[in-house]
Amino acid sequence: MRAKSLSTESPSVSKPTTLPSGGLAAAPEAQNEVTDRAVIGGAVGDPLNRDDFFGVDSMTSVRQLLEARVHLGHKTGTWDPRMKPYLFGSRAGVHIIDLDKTLPHLRRALNVAGHVALRNGIILFVSERSQFERLVQKSARDSGEYFVTQQWVGGTLTNSQMLLRTVRLPDLMIFLSVPPSKTAIKEAAMCNIPSIGVVDSDCNPNLITYPIPGNDDTPAAMSLYCSLFSEVISRAKATRESRERREREEGQYKEGGREQSEKDELASEHSIASQ
Amino acid sequence: MSVNRLLYGALIRPRPRQKRLECAKHFRVLAHASKEDSASGNEPQSYRTFSDLFQCSKFSSILDPVNQNVEGEVLAVVGGNMYVDFGCKFHAVVPVPTSSSPGGDGTRYEEGSKVVVRVLDLEMTDHFVGDHRDTSLLEAEAKLVVQK
Numbered sequence: 001m002r003a004k005s006l007s008t009e010s011p012s013v014s015k016p017t018t019l020p021s022g023g024l025a026a027a028p029e030a031q032n033e034v035t036d037r038a039v040i041g042g043a044v045g046d047p048l049n050r051d052d053f054f055g056v057d058s059m060t061s062v063r064q065l066l067e068a069r070v071h072l073g074h075k076t077g078t079w080d081p082r083m084k085p086y087l088f089g090s091r092a093g094v095h096i097i098d099l100d101k102t103l104p105h106l107r108r109a110l111n112v113a114g115h116v117a118l119r120n121g122i123i124l125f126v127s128e129r130s131q132f133e134r135l136v137q138k139s140a141r142d143s144g145e146y147f148v149t150q151q152w153v154g155g156t157l158t159n160s161q162m163l164l165r166t167v168r169l170p171d172l173m174i175f176l177s178v179p180p181s182k183t184a185i186k187e188a189a190m191c192n193i194p195s196i197g198v199v200d201s202d203c204n205p206n207l208i209t210y211p212i213p214g215n216d217d218t219p220a221a222m223s224l225y226c227s228l229f230s231e232v233i234s235r236a237k238a239t240r241e242s243r244e245r246r247e248r249e250e251g252q253y254k255e256g257g258r259e260q261s262e263k264d265e266l267a268s269e270h271s272i273a274s275q
Numbered sequence: 276m277s278v279n280r281l282l283y284g285a286l287i288r289p290r291p292r293q294k295r296l297e298c299a300k301h302f303r304v305l306a307h308a309s310k311e312d313s314a315s316g317n318e319p320q321s322y323r324t325f326s327d328l329f330q331c332s333k334f335s336s337i338l339d340p341v342n343q344n345v346e347g348e349v350l351a352v353v354g355g356n357m358y359v360d361f362g363c364k365f366h367a368v369v370p371v372p373t374s375s376s377p378g379g380d381g382t383r384y385e386e387g388s389k390v391v392v393r394v395l396d397l398e399m400t401d402h403f404v405g406d407h408r409d410t411s412l413l414e415a416e417a418k419l420v421v422q423k
Binding site for chain 2: 062063066069071072073074075077078079080088091092093094096098099100202215217218219
């Protein structure tokens with residue numbers, strides 16, 4: 001687990017950085033204190049400044065993708081010409097997807113999912129294929145996120161106030177198979193929600209923010225995508241929890257210091273009472 | 276009857292190290308072989324890019340699986356049909372032989388059984404007039420080969 005080892009880094013090694021807006025390390029007490037912010041930022045390190053914060057590179061390889069049959073596309077007659085840049089060629093009347101191009105796309109998408117999960121974002125798994133319903137539901141539940149595995153009801157996002165009585169929309173949508181109706185993708189684009197989508201040789205990748213060219217019909221390939229996304233989200237959540245725990249401990253330590261200087265008696269009483 | 280195995284081992288394994296070394300000794304290219312071996316564990320260096328891996332894959336070596344006998348695995352048996360995965364993109368739906376049909380020798384087919392099928396089509400697609408591209412049934416076509 002690389003994410004865990006990264007978080008135990010000493011403050012002297014990494015340079016102090018300012019926190020991103022909405023960063024989890026920005027505790028309410030520390031917001032007004034520039035020095036504290038810098039120290040916390042330095043101790044934690046901005047995950048966005050790291051290329052491979054979640055250890056995604058070691059999770060994926062071309063060989064693994066090939067063995068999961070990610071390279072097998074549809075028959076040449078069913079293709080969407082917009083997928084041409086991602087295709088390797090055709091063999092036996094079937095398009096072959098270039099996994100050398102899939103791999104960076106997949107890693108980027110996994111990183112996006114991880115960073116969204118790290119910042120407490122809501123992730124929605126979408127798959128309208130009935131044969132993968134259980135698989136998608138299981139991976140969403142394993143990572144503690146949400147799913148839509150039935151046919152997409154038009155207006156779920158654009159008319160969420162009426163349909164769901166909520167204004168909170170997902171922060172990231174993962175389309176594990178791009179549906180032919182494309183309603184969900186259009187709605188995600190209209191609502192400015194970033195989307196990750198597995199696009200096969202017969203799909204249109206245009207409206208998807210982070211497309212992953214790959215096979216979306218074979219169970220082996222689908223379970224690979226599901227396990228990768230589930231794993232990276234779980235890693236991000238584990239990192240967030242350990243960071244929050246450490247912040248709580250640091251906060252308690254700080255309150256102990258105030259008690260000694262007798263600046264804030266109420267806070268010290270509170271910390272003693274909570275202990 | 277030759278049966279192709281697309282299903283297991285997408286890649287053709289490189290020859291065992293021992294054999295390769297023997298071979299190399301024979302042709303006096305030992306230095307080259309040892310360099311290749313030390314590249315990354317047991318894998319030769321040439322296995323890195325997709326085009327190299329694809330050339331070593333079973334799918335690529337068969338050239339065209341259509342009209343060939345391939346080994347498959349039964350994914351599910353539903354209402355007199357079995358869903359057979361033979362290592363390509365789609366599964367094929369094959370009727371379970373009844374006692375009166377040829378091959379109905381009382382063999383029990385259940386999830387996980389190994390069968391041999393003759394591939395007829397990798398994906399059932401056709402073009403409809405007025406459509407700008409082919410429509411797919413998202414299914415392969417295959418025929419059960421009765422083992423003698």
